[in-house]
Structure formats: C-alpha cells, structure tokens
Amino acid sequence: MFLINCPYCGERDQQEFKAGGEAHIERPKQPTELSDDEWAEYLFMRKNIKGIQFERWNHAHGCRKWFNMVRDTSNDEIKAIYKMGEKPPSQ
Amino acid sequence: MTKNLRVKSSEYIDETNRISFKFNGKTYHGFKGDSLASALLANNVHLIGRSFKYHRPRGIMTSGSEEPNAIVQINSGTNRTEPNVRATEVEIYEGLEASSQNCWPSVEFDIGGINNFLSPFLPAGFYYKTFMWPASFWEKYEFFIRHSAGLGKSPTSSDPDIYDHRNVHCDVLVVGAGISGILAAKNAAKNNFKTLLVDEKNELGGSTIYENNEFNKIDNKNPSEWLKKEIEELKGIKNLEIKTRTSVAAYHQYNYLLARENLTDHLEVKDKKNKIRQRLLKIRAKKVILATGALERPLIFNNNDRPGIMLSSAVKKYSEFYGVACGSKNVFFTNNDSAYESALSLYNKGINVKAIIDIRDQSESKIVKKVKEAGIKIYWSHSIVDTTGYKRLKSVSIMKLSNDGTSVTGSKISISCNCLGVAGGWTPAVHLYTQSGSKLSFDEENKVFLPNQNTSEQISVGSCGGDFKIDKIIKNLNQKLKDALNIKQTDLDNIKVEVDQENSKKNIWLLPSDKPLGKTKPFVDYQNDATAKDIKLALREGFRSIEHVKRYTTTGMGTDQGKLGNMHALGIIAETAGIKMGELGTTTFRPPYTPLTFGTIVGRNVGKFFDIFRRTPMNDWHDENKAEFENVGQWKRAWYYPINDETMHQAVQRESKAARESAGILDASTLGKIDIQGTDASEFLNRVYTNAWSKLAIGKCRYGLMLNEDGMVYDDGVTTRLGENHYIMTTTTGGAANVLGKLEDYLQTEWPELDVYLTSVTDHYATASLCGPNSKKILKKIIPNLDLSDENFPHMSFKEAHIGNIQCRIMRISFTGEHSYEINVQASYGKDLWKKCMEAGKEFNITPYGTETMHLLRAEKGFIIVGQDTDGTMTPIDLQMDWIVSKKKYDFIGKRSLYRSDTMREDRKQLVGLLTDDPDIVLEEGAQIVSELNQNPVEMLGHITSSYFSPNLKKSIALAVVRGGKNMMGKKLFVPMENKNINVTVANPVFYDEKNERLNA
Missing domain, CATH: 3.50.50.60 (FAD/NAD(P)-binding domain)
Structure with missing residues (x-):
C-alpha cells in the first residue's frame, strides 16, 4: 500500500486512488488524418518498464482529480508527483 | 505419566490459580500463565502430534511462534474450533480442549505411521513422479491424495466471534x-x-x-x-x-x-x-x-525429530520462565556457548544434566568453565549420530568428529536421556x-x-x-x-x-553419521518431513534455484514457513552445489509471519456487510409487495412481483402483457444520472456521444450511444436538455460510476479548456416509469393541469411539473416501445410518488413490473442492453445501429476506430434477431449458433445474447450475435443443445411494432 501525496489533498492511502496507466499519451488532435498504424500506436501501445515509469493516477475516492506520478516499478518508490498539464521532471 | 515436572515457582506462573484443560480427551492441570506447551510438559506429555508425510511422532520443539511440530486442533467439534494452532502460543484457560492432528485413530497409535517404514519409497517429488502417468489414473489418485492432504480440520459452522x-x-x-x-x-x-x-x-x-x-x-x-x-x-x-x-x-x-x-x-x-x-x-x-x-537454530543430524528433542533456548525458557523441567535426564548438543547457559539454568534448579556434546574442539569462556566446575560431562568434537525412542527420546549415540567435520570416527557411546536441547546458533x-x-x-x-x-x-x-x-x-x-x-x-x-560471553561457533550444516546419508533421517523441515537427503536428491535431479528446490522438496512450505530449518536447507544446497550462500540468496519471506484467521482478515465484512448494496427509495414498497430482487451493480432491483404461487415465468408473462395492454410501472431510480452544466456542455456531448447534440432543443430528449476510444459500445442512455447550458444524462445502472469517471478523465486531461461541470445526481432522484396505453390517463389523474397532448408533450420531450407541492421532472421517453413517462422526483418523495401512481392506476389495473419484464419488453422491440447484448467487442455498426453514428461530426470518442481494418470487416459478429421454427422453444442465453451440423470441428458462428417467450407475440424470440449476421436475413441456422438441435431463422431484431406506432397510441 503506497502512501500517495495527492497534489490537491496531501498524503493519502493508496486505496483512495485508481491507477490510470501510462502518462503523457496525448489524444491525437486529428484522428481522422491518421493511418491505421498511427492510430493503433495511440490506442494500444503502452510501455511496461521495469524501472522509472510515468503514469496517471486518479484520487477516485477523494477529490477525483487526475495527476501524474513518476514511479520506479522495480521497488515502487514514488519519485515525483505533479499536476496534469505540468511539465514532467527531467529524468 | 502425570508426574508433575514443576521445579520451582516462577513469578510468571500463578500457582494459586489452577486451571484444568483437556488434551486428546484426557484432563490435565496447569496454572494461570502457562502456555499449552508448558502445561503439557509439566505433565510430562511430549508426544503432541504426527508429522505430515511419514506420520512420525513429534513433540514440542520451541517455546514460540516458530514451532513446527506441536500444532494442535483447538476446541474440536465446536464452532470455535481452530486447526494448526501452535501449542507454544496458546495460553491455557479453564475448559480449553486441544487435540492432536494428522493421526488416526490416535496420536499414540497412528495407522499412517506405516509411511515411516515406506519412506524409502516416498522420496522428494514422490507425488510428481508417481501420479504423472497414466494420466487417466489421476482421478483415482486424487481421492487418496486429497484424503491424506492437510493437517487440521476447518470448522463446519459459522464463526460466532x-x-x-x-x-x-x-x-x-x-x-x-x-x-x-x-x-x-x-x-x-x-x-x-x-x-x-x-x-x-x-x-x-x-x-x-x-x-x-x-x-x-x-x-x-x-x-x-x-x-x-x-x-x-x-x-x-x-x-x-x-x-x-x-x-x-x-x-x-x-x-x-x-x-x-x-x-x-x-x-x-x-x-x-x-x-x-x-x-x-x-x-x-x-x-x-x-x-x-x-530464532535459535536446531542442528541437522540423524533422527533429530523425536519427541523430547527441543531447542536449547526452549529448554531454558521452560525452566526459567514457566518453572518446568522438560526432562529428568537432560543432554545438550551444541556448536556454541548458548547450550551452556541452558545447562546451567537447569543445574541451578537441581535438574539433572547428564552431558553436553559440543562439536567444537574447545571453548575457554567463563560459562564453560562454570559448567565444568558443576561436574557436567562435556564431549568436545563429538556429534550425535543417532537417537532412539519412538514416542519419546530414550538415548542418543555419539561419535568423535573428524577434523574436517565431514565424518565420524572411533567407537559409539550411547547416553540415555529423555530430553535433548540442541543449540545450532542464532538466526x-x-x-x-x-x-x-x-x-x-x-x-x-x-x-x-x-x-x-x-x-x-x-x-x-x-x-x-x-x-x-x-x-x-x-x-x-x-x-x-x-x-x-x-x-x-x-x-x-x-x-x-x-559482558562475559564468547561468540565462538563452529558451523556444520549437516552433521555426519556413521551410516550413509541414504540410511539416515536428518530432518531439515520438521513439519513437512523434508530431510537433508531430499534436498541432495533434488540437486542431483538437476534443481538449482533455491525457489525450485523449496517447492520440489516442500522445505519451508509448512504453516511455520520453515522458520527453523530454512538456513540449513540453504547451507546444504550451497555446500553441495559449491555456491556461496550470499550468492544463492534466500527464498522469499512472504506475509503473514504467522498464520492469520480468516476472521481477522475479513473483519466486520461478513453477512450483510460482506458486500455493500444500494436500495431505491421505493424499496419498502417492493418488499411489502413480495418482489423478488436481483443484483444490478450494487443495486438491489425489483426483479418480478409474483402473485400467490406464480413462478418467475408466469409473473413475467403477466407483467409483460399488462404493460402493453393497459399500464405498467417500473422503478427506474437506479439508472445513473449525471448533471452536466457549462457553456461547452453541448460541445462536450458532441465529443462523447456518437450522434450530434448541438441542435437538440431545450426541453427535448435524445438517446445517445457512448463508445470507448477503440470504437466499442461502452454505455447508452437518454440525455435531456434542461436549459441552454444544462443537460441531464442518464446512464445504465451498472455503468454510472464508470461513465462519470471516464467523462471526468477526458475533461481533466484531454479537454481542460472546455467549460463543463459534471455532478453525479443518481441518488438525488427517484424515478417511476409509467408505461402502456393507459399511462397518459394515469398521469393526467396525478397532474390534472399538465397538457399531455402530443403537440405540447410529444415523445422524446421533457416537462417540469408539480404533483401537489412536489416538483418533478417528466420525460416522455420509452424503453418498452409503449407510450411512457419517466417521472423524477427528489429521492425522499420517491415512495410517495410510487404510491400515487399505483392509486391513480388502480382502475387501469396498473401492474408493477421488474427488471425481467423490462428486459423482455425491450427485447420485443430489439433494444439492446449494454453488457448483455454487447460485451466490449461490439461497435454500433455491429449492432446494426449505423443510424446513430454521425457522419458529419469531425470527431467523437471512438470515431477513428470505426474505420480500422478490423472494425470494418464484413464477417464480424453482428446483432440479429432469431426466431425458432418451433415457436414454443425458448433458446438458452449463451447457446452457440452453427450453420452446419456435420462439420468437424464445427464452426461457431456466434451465440444467443437475449431470449424470451413473448406473451405479446405468442412466440419465442431471441437476440444473438452472429458472424456476418447482417447479410443472413432469413437464413436457417442451428442451435445445437445437449440432446437436440434447434432450428432457427435469422430475423429482424425488432419483433414488435416495427413502425413505432404504439409510442403515440
């Protein structure tokens, strides 16, 4: 059980949160212009890294805000948390 | 047998407070402060249980939670019984009953003990090797394996605590x-x-x-x-x-x-x-x-598991803390100074210590000198090569250790004793x-x-x-x-x-015997009967990873998780394979450290609290009127309302006819409701639904289909425009929370520039759905001043009105194909609204109907239920709902995916209607559909998603997904069942009132 520092509410238990997969995958602005392969890249392809991973989290049983997290998946250490739209910390 | 071995009053034992308890049916006495183990030892009871595989007699080894052997069943035959409890951890109380496990007919005489003599035929991996072939025999083996598996017995009635x-x-x-x-x-x-x-x-x-x-x-x-x-x-x-x-x-x-x-x-x-x-x-x-x-380590030597063989530290704790002598003739076997402390503790209490066998050459610490002064015989550089005594230790045989510690020499000396304290160092x-x-x-x-x-x-x-x-x-x-x-x-x-303590220690993981290893039983894991030779066998058979050896030999897999023997197992593996222990690593230590009861894990979440559920404001009425309920998401929804002895089928047939012929009423409060406001609300709906929303007039309703980004149908429902920038969206009952979550996700992460606010109002409103040709008359009775004419209040429109002082929102929308109204009031007025409708509808024989009838009625109309007729792989095109997908809109969630090569395939599974050739046969939902009966292997074309007997059409109807079904209209197919093949014909999924004439009836 992680202790997650929600950028809006502060430290809360993991059970209040929902994980939302890889972060910084922007929905294409003009989907109709994309080839099948390009659309599939957006739709299906996700990284599964052992190590530093950027991911989306939602404070589902709290403020319901989405935010980003940098997590080391090898030891579950949370390296950084930042709001949606903010720049990710440099690696 | 029952001589008392109390040696000295201990301050932790209250000898004025005598407690009686039973072990294997016999009554014993102990004192307040005793553990079950100390009380049994005080009564000179060492034989506690039988080991798992060989059924060898086993006693108490330790004084704590690491105990592998002395595990018992507590309060057998009661609803508080608990298996696999460590006798060393149980505090005795008046009336406690404990019994041995894994033995039959008794711990003293156990039939399974024959396994001990069969042990040469029961090597590591015995089960894997023996029961692999012939494969068809597995069912026969299984009976015996299941019978001999497990230790204690779990309770059969519910836990009263x-x-x-x-x-x-x-x-x-x-x-x-x-x-x-x-x-x-x-x-x-x-x-x-x-x-x-x-x-x-x-x-x-x-x-x-x-x-x-x-x-x-x-x-x-x-x-x-x-x-x-x-x-x-x-x-x-x-x-x-x-x-x-x-x-x-x-x-x-x-x-x-x-x-x-x-x-x-x-x-x-x-x-x-x-x-x-x-x-x-x-x-x-x-x-x-x-x-x-x-935790103190034992030593691994031949027959090191007999009752009476204990950890040296445990012998000391029983004497110092509980005031109990574990034996009258004690011997210690050690590789360090710890055993000398225990020996002195016994000596000081006047308990006989016959000898200390030390695998070291010597030790010059003060404590060793003190032991020498006490006249206790010390055998330096000696090892125990064997022990005797079936149900209680009788003697140990010792021999001189060779210099390198790998063999023994000289003549054998036998020392008679009934308790052996072993000290192998500390982990x-x-x-x-x-x-x-x-x-x-x-x-x-x-x-x-x-x-x-x-x-x-x-x-x-x-x-x-x-x-x-x-x-x-x-x-x-x-x-x-x-x-x-x-x-x-x-x-x-x-x-x-x-401090005056010596650290000197000589470590030998597996002590030699005069017999070859194959003829000895040096136990490493006592509870699972894994010996050093099993570990060596596993290595010979090619296992290298410590995790594999563990599973193959079952070392460390008992309820004690190998707290005593794991280090020795690692040591023996490292030594045999020539690997450094640091490189070998350990097996994973997993929670829990000691077993937990299910009760502790579950806590208060039992019975009614096992899973939370939601009830609608009208629930009491449904209850009073004998409704059967079904779970939909977390909701308890009225399923059908049987009258007298009606079966579900009879009730549903009656309800369905009534709803079409006169009037029915459904509790629709559970539908998800999301209040949407903001200057970009229309644009937002344009993006999340497949159809266009910008031109929806205020006061009008529209059905919408929501897709996932992969183009698959996710949810559906009617959304009503309440004002210029104000909508109320309804979702499916089960999908409400997910839809809200998904919409919030898009608003926060993809389209933060949109001015839109979402509020879940599912619980705020109660909804009664009035349906049938007389619904208009009933509503008129309730709200006489509301103009219900088709001109003023047409299908797919909305009015605000008052029932008395109660404000309500009324939508003229229909999920049954009948003329219907959904009346929404503040939740607290829900039951009142329902009663008013029932009263006003009395003259029209208004019939309350549940979810089953709702499903039947909508199936007659070919309306889908997301999650029943769809399964996350259906696009709107697959559902033959092309009409709802806007061609004009530039983008909406899932649009691009509708043009992927895969979603455009002609042979995708598509929603069709099915009619049985024999109108009385009702198909089974989930049944497979084929076009050829004599094909091998037979090609599955699809399956039935919804199936009912329609009382209004007087025939069986079904919805199904069939590969390429769109182009199969009129085609004959088969539904093969266990003992018959049912002939079916592909049909239009709208079975009833195809022209929607009844909506305005």
Missing part, C-alpha cells in the same frame, strides 16, 4: 518488546514521538526478562532485574502505547504494516462472548524499529525486514543474513540486526536511535554494561 479492523497511525512503531524494543520505544516516546510498541507474547521483556546468569550485568544488576525496572518505567510515559498479544503479520512498502491483536483467545469461553476476538491493526508508521530478535528474524522490500546480505563469518539496504524509514536493532551481545546491542541501539530519530541524547548514553 466478532472481528475488527482498525487504522493506526504513529510516528514510531516498535516491533518486538525484548530489551532492544523496550529501550527503543522508551526513548522514542520520551522524545515526543507518538510510539506504538507491539509484541506477540503476553509479557514484555523477550528472553532477557528471564536472563538470570551471573555473567552479564547492566548497571551492576543482572539483566532481568534491570529490565523489569525499565518496563516499570514505561507505564508513566505519555505518547507510548503498548499492545501485547499482537503479532505483526505483514510489513508492506511505505511503512504499512498489518498486525493481529489477540483479545480473547486466552479467556474462558464464557468470557469470550460479545467481545471482539481479534483485531487487525492497519498501521501506518513514519518510522519502524524492528526488534524482532533471533536473526529478518522476515518482516525483507517483506518491506529491504535487502539482506550474507555475513560469512557468522553464517547469518543481515539487514543491508533499507528501502523505507526503518532500523533493525538488537539481534535481528545482528547484535547478539548485550553490550553491543545497547551501544548500536543507541547510535541507530540517535540517527533514525535525529535526537542528541538518550537514556542509553550512561548505561554500564559488563
């Missing part, structure tokens, strides 16, 4: 209340840290509390006396909470720990009632101080430490794994951190405390410690 969960927050959690834990907790609390100290035992002080030897002194007092004073001082410290009988089961990341607090297990049955039995503490600690101590209890994710390193010199890389705010102090001598413990504890808590001074700065 109450269990609880509690969240606990603290600055410092100290695990273990031995000397290190007590000093750590005291100093943390004194420095204003909110501190929690927990220990699995009922007394504080660990092993130091009964440490009475004359060689160690703290502030010129013996350690036991000094520690008692410290414990006394704990009482007045604020910020410090102490929980005994509390065992930490799991240590997760971010200092999240689970502990079981045992509240009533030590009480008499009459005192247990209406009290919480066990409480699961969910502890979040800023810092964790592990002071879990060390730091690092289980919780590694559970936290922290890493160990191997200390070659002392042959122990020690904490190395901490991953959370934690320290390991005392012997679990690798400090075994009291001076080193206190010195290192002091420094670690100062660093971890960032404090300048502690109580420990000025403590004077004198």
